[in-house]
Amino acid sequence: MAGSNRPGEFELIRTYFRPLAAAAPGAFDLVDDAAVFVPRPAELTVVTADAIAAGIHFFPDDPPAAIAAKALRVNLSDLAAKGAEPRAYLLVLALAEDWTEAWVREFAKGLLTDQTTYGITLIGGDTMRAAGGTTIAITALGGLPGDAMVRRGKAEPGDIVFVSGTVGDAALGLSLRLRQAKGETVAARFEPLLRRYLYPEPRVALAAALRRCARAAMDVSDGLMGDFAKLCAASGVSGAIESVAVPLSEAARALVAAEPAHLSTVLTGGDDYEILAAIPPEAAEDFRQQAAKSSVAVTAIGRIVAGTGLPGALDANGAVLPLASLSFDHFRAR
Amino acid sequence: MAGSNRPGEFELIRTYFRPLAAAAPGAFDLVDDAAVFVPRPAELTVVTADAIAAGIHFFPDDPPAAIAAKALRVNLSDLAAKGAEPRAYLLVLALAEDWTEAWVREFAKGLLTDQTTYGITLIGGDTMRAAGGTTIAITALGGLPGDAMVRRGKAEPGDIVFVSGTVGDAALGLSLRLRQAKGETVAARFEPLLRRYLYPEPRVALAAALRRCARAAMDVSDGLMGDFAKLCAASGVSGAIESVAVPLSEAARALVAAEPAHLSTVLTGGDDYEILAAIPPEAAEDFRQQAAKSSVAVTAIGRIVAGTGLPGALDANGAVLPLASLSFDHFRAR
Numbered sequence: 001m002a003g004s005n006r007p008g009e010f011e012l013i014r015t016y017f018r019p020l021a022a023a024a025p026g027a028f029d030l031v032d033d034a035a036v037f038v039p040r041p042a043e044l045t046v047v048t049a050d051a052i053a054a055g056i057h058f059f060p061d062d063p064p065a066a067i068a069a070k071a072l073r074v075n076l077s078d079l080a081a082k083g084a085e086p087r088a089y090l091l092v093l094a095l096a097e098d099w100t101e102a103w104v105r106e107f108a109k110g111l112l113t114d115q116t117t118y119g120i121t122l123i124g125g126d127t128m129r130a131a132g133g134t135t136i137a138i139t140a141l142g143g144l145p146g147d148a149m150v151r152r153g154k155a156e157p158g159d160i161v162f163v164s165g166t167v168g169d170a171a172l173g174l175s176l177r178l179r180q181a182k183g184e185t186v187a188a189r190f191e192p193l194l195r196r197y198l199y200p201e202p203r204v205a206l207a208a209a210l211r212r213c214a215r216a217a218m219d220v221s222d223g224l225m226g227d228f229a230k231l232c233a234a235s236g237v238s239g240a241i242e243s244v245a246v247p248l249s250e251a252a253r254a255l256v257a258a259e260p261a262h263l264s265t266v267l268t269g270g271d272d273y274e275i276l277a278a279i280p281p282e283a284a285e286d287f288r289q290q291a292a293k294s295s296v297a298v299t300a301i302g303r304i305v306a307g308t309g310l311p312g313a314l315d316a317n318g319a320v321l322p323l324a325s326l327s328f329d330h331f332r333a334r
Numbered sequence: 335m336a337g338s339n340r341p342g343e344f345e346l347i348r349t350y351f352r353p354l355a356a357a358a359p360g361a362f363d364l365v366d367d368a369a370v371f372v373p374r375p376a377e378l379t380v381v382t383a384d385a386i387a388a389g390i391h392f393f394p395d396d397p398p399a400a401i402a403a404k405a406l407r408v409n410l411s412d413l414a415a416k417g418a419e420p421r422a423y424l425l426v427l428a429l430a431e432d433w434t435e436a437w438v439r440e441f442a443k444g445l446l447t448d449q450t451t452y453g454i455t456l457i458g459g460d461t462m463r464a465a466g467g468t469t470i471a472i473t474a475l476g477g478l479p480g481d482a483m484v485r486r487g488k489a490e491p492g493d494i495v496f497v498s499g500t501v502g503d504a505a506l507g508l509s510l511r512l513r514q515a516k517g518e519t520v521a522a523r524f525e526p527l528l529r530r531y532l533y534p535e536p537r538v539a540l541a542a543a544l545r546r547c548a549r550a551a552m553d554v555s556d557g558l559m560g561d562f563a564k565l566c567a568a569s570g571v572s573g574a575i576e577s578v579a580v581p582l583s584e585a586a587r588a589l590v591a592a593e594p595a596h597l598s599t600v601l602t603g604g605d606d607y608e609i610l611a612a613i614p615p616e617a618a619e620d621f622r623q624q625a626a627k628s629s630v631a632v633t634a635i636g637r638i639v640a641g642t643g644l645p646g647a648l649d650a651n652g653a654v655l656p657l658a659s660l661s662f663d664h665f666r667a668r
Contacts, residue, residue: 010564031568032486033412033552034382036478045379048368049424049458049473053465078367090383092426092471124383131387132466137426139383139473144370152366218367230344234365 006101009127016108017091020115020122024088027123035123037088043143046084050074054096054133059177064103065110066198067136072114074221075140076202077273081219083150083211084142086120086204092137094130118204146211153234155216155278161239161302162287164203164275166249167224171269172262173197176255192251200273206298209290210277217277223268225313226327227276232304232311235278239311241302243267243321267313268327278304340435343461350442351425354449354456358422361457369457371422377477380418384408388430388467393511398437399444400532401470406448408555409474410536411607415553417484417545418476420454420538426471428464452538480545487568489550489612495573495636496621498537498609500583501558505603506596507531510589526585534607540632543624544611551611557602559647560661561610566638566645569612573645575636577601577655601647602661612638 007015013030021027026036039045052071054060076086091111095104115121120140173193176186186194203219210217216235220227225241232239248256248266256262277298279287284300291298302311312320341349347364355361360370373379386405388394410420425445429438449455454474507527510520520528537553544551550569554561559575566573582590582600590596611632613621618634625632636645646654 028483028485028487032416032483033384034380034416034418034476034483036483037379037381039379045371045373046368047371047424047458047473047475049426049471050367050460051426051428051462051471053428053462055465056463082366082368084368090381090473092383092385094385094387094469094471096465124381126384126471128385128387129390130466131389131430131469132464135428135465135469137383137385137428137460137471139381139424141381142368149362149366149368149370151362153362 012104012127016104017122020108020111024121024123027121030124037123037141040143043145044147044149046079046082046142046144046149047139048075048078049137049139050078051135051137053135060133062198064106065113068107068110069114069199071136071138072111073200073202074273075138076118076204077200077219077221079140079142080202080204080207081150081210081217081275083207084144085207086118087141087143088121088123089138089140091122091125093125093127094135096130096132096134099134150210150214150217152216152218152231155231155235155237155304157237157304157306159215159278159280159304160284160300161228161241161304162277162279162298163220163224163247163301164206164296164298165201166247166252167220167272167274168252168266168269169193169196169249170200170271171265172252172255174271175265189254190251192249193255197271200271202273203275203296205294206275206291206296209287209294210275212290213279213283213287214277215280217275220272220274220276222270223327224272224276225267225323228311229326231276231278236308237304238307238309239302239304241311241313243313244316245299245301247297247299264323268323268325270327346438346461350438351456354442354445358455358457361455364458371457371475374477377479378481378483380413380416380476380478380483381473382409382412383471383473384412385469385471387469394467396532398440399447402441402444403448403533405470405472406445407534407536408607409472410452410538411534411553411555413474413476414536414538414541415484415544415551415609417541418478419541420452421475421477422455422457423472423474425456425459427459427461428469430464430466430468433468484544484548484551486550486552486565489565489569489571489638491571491638491640493549493612493614493638494618494634495562495575495638496611496613496632497554497558497581497635498540498630498632499535500581500586501554501606501608502586502600502603503527503530503583504534504605505599506586506589508605509599523588524585526583527589531605534605536607537609537630539628540609540625540630543621543628544609546624547613547617547621548611549614551609554606554608554610556604557661558606558610559601559657562645563660565610565612570642571638572641572643573636573638575645575647577647578650579633579635581631581633598657602657602659604661
């Protein structure tokens with residue numbers, strides 16, 4: 001049977017997770033079952049929790065470091081969208097029956113790399129056996145300078161809709177990944193899409209610009225149009241996205257050119273972890289400059305308008321594009 | 335197929351979980367993907383995360399409200415052991431393929447009951463499909479008046495070892511539950527044990543007495559002797575438990591009398607969620623009084639001694655009891 005020599009829970013924590021908590025005095029080397037979180041002076045504490053599960057949010061044979069990165073980054077993305085800086089996190093790791101020590105080692109290495117990149121430290125959690133496939137639940141704590149979190153429901157008619165980075169890469173990467181699983185070869189020029197599915201890039205660097213300029217924001221996890229609809233609904237407004245303005249990566253543009261049906265994948269597919277923000281027109285130029293300073297590309301892609309109708313995506317002639325569904329629902333799909 | 339009419343993630347959150355967040359202004363009705371947690375004045379923030387999984391920590395056919403209670407209470411128990419008062423929590427609910435809306439409704443009702451009992455409020459989380467059986471991961475935030483968390487590793491030779499409530503009920507209840515599953519009938523006088531397995535009682539009321547009197551403390555989740563060994567190891571000390579002093583409920587005493595082999599279940603079985611504390615002798619009387627004021631029974635069951643040997647359980651003649659293993663390991667068992 002697999003794993004009779006595998007370490008127990010406490011050895012795993014001591015060997016692989018305790019080093020991740022070394023920089024946080026309040027984590028007490030993970031010896032206690034709880035930690036003290038001390039916010040920085042004049043910062044509010046923002047908390048978020050997001051989990052990913054094998055076969056739903058990742059493939060069981062994805063590299064363990066990529067799974068670790070995704071588990072952490074989906075949470076960092078939520079913090080960034082709210083204007084909060086990453087500070088600490090708790091990790092619940094539920095391991096499938098066939099887990100190996102090598103997997104845990106690589107998983108922890110992935111976390112360590114991201115801790116360094118994003119300036120965040122493990123302060124607690126739980127390691128356990130899963131009731132099925134591996135599942136990772138992370139709660140992230142962020143620090144918010146100032147006195148107000150950037151909300152989802154504060155957009156107003158006239159606001160300009162911005163999105164960070166490029167849209168659709170992860171969803172296109174997933175569709176290529178599914179083709180690979182069927183034995184198809186993926187051309188080298190599309191490989192960045194595969195990578196983007198594995199390693200979302202949370203826009204942590206954009207948090208300060210959002211705090212300064214955004215009326216409303218959220219991260220795009222379930223698809224651009226679906227998440228835009230949620231932002232509009234929460235704000236009691238409607239809106240329109242100009243599909244030709246939506247920023248695509250070179251690889252995505254090539255794939256959509258080759259297979260035009262993929263335009264709908266771009267507009268409605270999930271896992272982008274870009275930031276969608278409603279910026280008052282008078283702050284738009286400042287937002288562009290602040291984002292540029294942070295080396296995050298931002299693009300104006302639409303407008304908030306009055307009304308409560310479902311927001312649409314417009315083609316180059318201003319006609320509403322027909323989309324089968326507005327977003328990807330991890331809860332139901334696959 | 336089951337559940338084509340089942341609500342989606344957002345309807346579930348809106349219908350069943352939003353009401354649980356109504357009392358927390360920083361939860362923003364769960365509309366955002368993050369919440370603001372504001373500690374009370376002069377309180378430190380203590381965080382802990384613990385998860386439970388179907389087939390490992392609970393039976394899939396346990397009442398949903400009992401599963402909810404266990405998921406929350408194992409976390410409240412950790413807060414209490416550290417001297418912290420419950421304030422807020424985030425819930426990651428990963429639902430098995432065959433989930434029903436009725437299950438979620440009863441689960442949320444169970445949470446609401448406990449929120450009222452323990453004075454805690456939902457502020458965020460994630461609802462998703464599970465990669466197998468239902469799994470619930472909760473992160474609890476507590477408020478700690480004063481400037482220091484009660485630690486696990488601060489026990490000193492001479493300290494008196496106290497335990498709250500009664501020990502072994504949950505492990506005995508589990509063993510009865512497993513017999514029931516094989517078709518055996520459980521006598522009425524043993525039913526409290528079954529209930530104790532389903533509904534652990536976190537010793538939230540003891541937090542203040544621990545802050546005031548305890549040198550070290552932890553909750554007993556994996557078994558009295560095993561957890562005592564962890565407390566001793568973290569403190570760099572050894573110790574001894576007098577098995578005749580260990581407080582048993584009436585039902586547990588009756589079962590151990592009928593089946594003496596169950597004494598080892600009592601001493602090493604898990605899921606008690608009582609508090610184990612090392613109290614300096616000069617604070618022992620005060621600790622007893624404070625606990626009595628809080629209506630939590632506490633019993634002196636042993637001593638901390640110098641040394642690094644594994645602590646033992648002594649019989650009535652002071653001889654070390656032979657125990658096959660010191661504690662129950664959810665990570666490996668079942």
